[in-house]
Amino acid sequence: MVATATTVATAATAATQTMTYAEAVREAMRIAMRDDPRVILMGEDVAGGAAVDHLADEDAWGGPMGVTKGLVQEFGRDRVLDTPITEAGFIGAAVGAAATGLRPIAELMFVDFFGCCMDQIFDQGAKFRYMFGGKASCPVVIRTMIGAGVSAAGQHSGCHYSVFTHMPGIKTVAPSTPADAKGLLLTAIRDDDLVMFFENKVLYAMKGEVPDGDVAIPFGVADVKREGSDVTIVAISRMVHQALAAAEELAADGIEAEVIDPRTLSPLDDATILESVAKTHRLVVVDEDNPRCSAAADIAALVADKGFDTLDAPIKLVTAPHTPVPFSPPLEQAYVPSPEKIAAMVREIV
Amino acid sequence: MVATATTVATAATAATQTMTYAEAVREAMRIAMRDDPRVILMGEDVAGGAAVDHLADEDAWGGPMGVTKGLVQEFGRDRVLDTPITEAGFIGAAVGAAATGLRPIAELMFVDFFGCCMDQIFDQGAKFRYMFGGKASCPVVIRTMIGAGVSAAGQHSGCHYSVFTHMPGIKTVAPSTPADAKGLLLTAIRDDDLVMFFENKVLYAMKGEVPDGDVAIPFGVADVKREGSDVTIVAISRMVHQALAAAEELAADGIEAEVIDPRTLSPLDDATILESVAKTHRLVVVDEDNPRCSAAADIAALVADKGFDTLDAPIKLVTAPHTPVPFSPPLEQAYVPSPEKIAAMVREIV
Amino acid sequence: MVVTQERETEAGTAELDRETLLGMYERMVQIRTFEDAAGKSFAAGLVPGFVHLYAGEEAVAVGVCSHLSDKDVITSTNRGHGHCIAKGVEIEGMVAELMGKATGTCKGKGGSMHIADVGKGMLGANGIVGGGFPLACGAALTAKTLGTGGVAVCFFGDGASNQGTFHESLNLAAIWKLPVVFVCENNGYAEATPVHYHCSATDVANRAGAYEIPGVVVDGLDLFAVYEAAGEAIARARRGEGPTLLEAKTYRFYGHFQGDTITYRTEEEVLRFRERDPIAGLKRYLKEQGLATEEELDAIDSRIVDALDGAWEAAKAAPFPKPEETLTDVYVSY
Amino acid sequence: MVVTQERETEAGTAELDRETLLGMYERMVQIRTFEDAAGKSFAAGLVPGFVHLYAGEEAVAVGVCSHLSDKDVITSTNRGHGHCIAKGVEIEGMVAELMGKATGTCKGKGGSMHIADVGKGMLGANGIVGGGFPLACGAALTAKTLGTGGVAVCFFGDGASNQGTFHESLNLAAIWKLPVVFVCENNGYAEATPVHYHCSATDVANRAGAYEIPGVVVDGLDLFAVYEAAGEAIARARRGEGPTLLEAKTYRFYGHFQGDTITYRTEEEVLRFRERDPIAGLKRYLKEQGLATEEELDAIDSRIVDALDGAWEAAKAAPFPKPEETLTDVYVSY
Ligand SMILES: Cc1ncc(C[n+]2csc(CCOP(=O)(O)OP(=O)(O)O)c2C)c(N)n1
Ligand SMILES: Cc1ncc(C[n+]2csc(CCOP(=O)(O)OP(=O)(O)O)c2C)c(N)n1
Ligand SMILES: [Mg+2]
Numbered sequence A, B: 001m002v003a004t005a006t007t008v009a010t011a012a013t014a015a016t017q018t019m020t021y022a023e024a025v026r027e028a029m030r031i032a033m034r035d036d037p038r039v040i041l042m043g044e045d046v047a048g049g050a051a052v053d054h055l056a057d058e059d060a061w062g063g064p065m066g067v068t069k070g071l072v073q074e075f076g077r078d079r080v081l082d083t084p085i086t087e088a089g090f091i092g093a094a095v096g097a098a099a100t101g102l103r104p105i106a107e108l109m110f111v112d113f114f115g116c117c118m119d120q121i122f123d124q125g126a127k128f129r130y131m132f133g134g135k136a137s138c139p140v141v142i143r144t145m146i147g148a149g150v151s152a153a154g155q156h157s158g159c160h161y162s163v164f165t166h167m168p169g170i171k172t173v174a175p176s177t178p179a180d181a182k183g184l185l186l187t188a189i190r191d192d193d194l195v196m197f198f199e200n201k202v203l204y205a206m207k208g209e210v211p212d213g214d215v216a217i218p219f220g221v222a223d224v225k226r227e228g229s230d231v232t233i234v235a236i237s238r239m240v241h242q243a244l245a246a247a248e249e250l251a252a253d254g255i256e257a258e259v260i261d262p263r264t265l266s267p268l269d270d271a272t273i274l275e276s277v278a279k280t281h282r283l284v285v286v287d288e289d290n291p292r293c294s295a296a297a298d299i300a301a302l303v304a305d306k307g308f309d310t311l312d313a314p315i316k317l318v319t320a321p322h323t324p325v326p327f328s329p330p331l332e333q334a335y336v337p338s339p340e341k342i343a344a345m346v347r348e349i350v
Numbered sequence C, D: 001m002v003v004t005q006e007r008e009t010e011a012g013t014a015e016l017d018r019e020t021l022l023g024m025y026e027r028m029v030q031i032r033t034f035e036d037a038a039g040k041s042f043a044a045g046l047v048p049g050f051v052h053l054y055a056g057e058e059a060v061a062v063g064v065c066s067h068l069s070d071k072d073v074i075t076s077t078n079r080g081h082g083h084c085i086a087k088g089v090e091i092e093g094m095v096a097e098l099m100g101k102a103t104g105t106c107k108g109k110g111g112s113m114h115i116a117d118v119g120k121g122m123l124g125a126n127g128i129v130g131g132g133f134p135l136a137c138g139a140a141l142t143a144k145t146l147g148t149g150g151v152a153v154c155f156f157g158d159g160a161s162n163q164g165t166f167h168e169s170l171n172l173a174a175i176w177k178l179p180v181v182f183v184c185e186n187n188g189y190a191e192a193t194p195v196h197y198h199c200s201a202t203d204v205a206n207r208a209g210a211y212e213i214p215g216v217v218v219d220g221l222d223l224f225a226v227y228e229a230a231g232e233a234i235a236r237a238r239r240g241e242g243p244t245l246l247e248a249k250t251y252r253f254y255g256h257f258q259g260d261t262i263t264y265r266t267e268e269e270v271l272r273f274r275e276r277d278p279i280a281g282l283k284r285y286l287k288e289q290g291l292a293t294e295e296e297l298d299a300i301d302s303r304i305v306d307a308l309d310g311a312w313e314a315a316k317a318a319p320f321p322k323p324e325e326t327l328t329d330v331y332v333s334y
């Protein structure tokens, strides 16, 4: 790990602009694509309207959520490639291209579709370097949407970053803010390994201050989103905001929660989490993913081993239940960890 | 959970026969197929030599390891179906057949191939019941080989049951002995949900006493493979034997380890694990799978929450490293948790 | 191997009596009315999530499903409302499901993309493009193994024809001679991507040759053309002669999903297809042939609208599921 | 769309000078010798894991790879030794890799099923049937995007032709006109399952029609036939005219893997193909044409045997990797 906290500090002091999470993602791609002709973008309708004669590129979709809108105008259809609906085909092509000289960004529209292309990810791209004795690399970024909250139902709302974090050879990134989205995606694109980049669809419209220019955020460096002394809350992706809301609620009662956003799950910044727990003696992990063999469980296991002696209370997890994501709004609301649930869990152990 | 400890006790007192793990697996299929014409078996060369005129069924492969040998003779090629190499196709067909009236057993030759068919498993079969409001079921068993130890290298040696345990709607079973293999597979085939059944290739040749006849072992009931008072070792699949060997080694030094085999990871018998830790106050989890977001981490997280007050020491995990499975024998040996490593880890906390 | 069916609208209707024809008309109008209302309700904020409308493609679902009964199984797509209605799923439950109500077909757990009614042989709309191919093979395998006499029909889009599951399933169905019919609804686009870009075959049905099974192209805006070709394919499947790939050239009148700005289609193209509206065509035929008067058809239409309005009123009045329902229906037992 | 190439052995050799021919002969003998030795060493317990031998199929790898240089990329299968050798991977490293030694091509981490040498344009044997199709598209996309003039070749078996990745990749390559050639090594079987059972197409090359690309069937036991057809397909790819599906009908002289009892093939069938041994055929041709004498060929053979023996001796003497090597080479940085 070459990353240092200094890099992060530098980023924080740079000039900023207000933009949405979606814009920040796009901005990172634009910077990286300007910078390096080997960076290409491919996916279903990432440009939109390929081979439609009457369509001006500025009117093209830019993805179903418009996240990649405008990129085809600047970089052309040779670098912003619409693919057929053929996840194993085009994700695998991105992997093969990465192993032979390009640095592709491939968009897997929803993470729930990983079952259509997982072999090419975990079994091919992620294992090349190891199986080939260190003589290959696979610098591909797979951007994908996660998260419940828009009634997208059982096959368009999952998280499942745990599945990728489990797999050796993959790096996993889950930004919670526009600034993190931009900075981490820049790092992801320049990284020489296979990176899964999880964008939370509920956060796309969220606005925030984002440093200008080419300011990358290193992997493996957690961000303390809120300082506190009474309990450590580690929260992932959108759950950072639920945790911060819970922390506000708790603060009203005099409970000061420290909220840590690991930002990358693989590599994981063990040290920051363990240091925080050494200070607060209590841990709650908040994860929107299903609970079994989850990132939440993984972080709990880390602390139950390396941080055991500093713990004063059981480690609590607040996660989605062990169920698929329901469609109906009241069910979906019950499914996603809420600030209330988080606060209640904290109260159980403080 | 309708399972009771009584059922297990009954099984234990029945007449037995010595057979290998592979034979026990076959025996369970034979019993279930005799019992119910809706049970069929499908997979690549599960019969072998389909449509080869000169081949007598008794000379057919019965799978690359011979595990299903003889079944086509008894049940014919309409119930023991050789498939093309088409994992999404035939696993998905098994899922579709299960949702419409059959009770298929599908053989995914190596678990490493799950990336070729995962959508049909976790996103279709496992979610039907929930997405359809409880009005469907999917009684399919997917048998698959796991485990390192025979130099099958990076794409034929994984475990990855954590990935399936993570997924709601799936049950996961990982027998460690011939008796458990038979009893649990019988339950799996009669179960009305989607079951992933993980057979460890290194155990196929292992012999053991297996109860005669139609004696099923319920899901969600852990088996205490060795009683002890000083430390609880929870071990999965082949790791049960590594843990038992470690326990013998430790016993020589007066350390009595309790070795618990969860047998099913989903559902997990929380109670047996927590009771044991309440007695021993120490936990080591042994898992041949990669460590991140693993079943080992999951069990650690369970105990770090619900068993925290009974713990006297950090929870230790002994797992494979966060690497693919290497080919070379000395590397593969270093990869798989050994009795020595387990014993050393126990000594760290006892 | 590919047969493009050239036909007169009159052909093949000899076997169809008035009652059947009016039944098919009714189903098609039901679908259209359902979709128009769903679009409006979505815009009004009554329907959460993603909604993909089937309007324009009614002749395909109805032409095919008119040959099926409850013992026959269909798999569907994320554009599944039409298939549901054509297969006999109750409208009341579907409307409630769109709203996420406890009275929905799936108790509100599935929503638009996952409406299913296994008892009616409807194995679910599907949020995964290409997800239905293997499932249809499985349903056909059940029919074959248990000797039920049933067939399976897999509806899929032009975009889905590039998924690996298409290939794996057509091969499997071919070598096992499964009683299944693969019905491609080629509406010219996969989202914003036109078929001539994403698909290397001029006709999707052309791909049947790779499996040495029949491939048939029909005009998907012509109910009778679909009905006839589907009838042959389904009869063939029932006779145990294996699968058919049937491609219906059709068009979706709305965008890919509600909210789509549809910049990728010209106004002229949309109008050209709207002029060939399959329901208007059938209506004209019924009147020309003296099978129904304008008034009779209007009466059917009103009945459907009334029933649908009633369904919406009922759904609006129905309760949402209780939060604890989140935890049920994951397993049969656990 | 499918062209079955009927040819005289003499045809197409005009362009081939003696040196090239002897070079191809040498490669083929290298492969055969390597495989015979690998089989023996496996039986002797020197080679752990699964071993799938390529003997009998040499004309395919050599006939194709003779058109390629290091800037061209191939993807391979679990029966990959022949492809490696034909693409110029060093024998010494391969032998050591089979034994899991630190001096192996992959430092002992990959083994038989994962030998790779990216510098030589060999993107790995592959333990996943069908795993190479998308990767080859990716390599071709790199060549196209960066304008390297390179092509990609994807070797795959008859069994792999039923995987979804086959379909997805051929479609993608066709619509993007990628410089890639898909070479099917149809050896009649996928494990114990014969191609006429598992594959619904009489010829795998017949499936080219589904993508509107050329499909060509050649006699895979005839080096010249393969060489010529591959040359055309590769030239077409280099010209930017897109992919070709080339099917070579061949045979594996050994079983599926070492240990296979091969009950599914008749002795008669094996003998029939053994009689058409591609190396013996080439040898006969070289002598008949006066391009080489028996002695010259024997000398080549001995040189190869000696080099291989040396490689085995070196590999046996080489160290195993150190246990801590288990933890390296997972990431470039972490
Ligand atoms: C595996 C998968 N990939 C992508 C999507 C996103 N998606 C939903 S519908 C659709 C287009 C489908 O096109 P087509 O098959 O032609 O059906 P149509 O929508 O035209 O009815 C896409 C890309 C998905 N749902 N599933
Ligand atoms: C995805 C996947 N499924 C199954 C296997 C097991 N397997 C290895 S080789 C093989 C047969 C391959 O047949 P074919 O493609 O004809 O190649 P051949 O072995 O004849 O060279 C099978 C089934 C695998 N390695 N990967
Ligand atoms: Mg379409």
Ligand SMILES: [Mg+2]
Pocket (backbone or CB within 6 Å): D157, D158, D159, D185, D186, D187, D188, D189, D190, D191
């Ligand atoms: Mg073969």
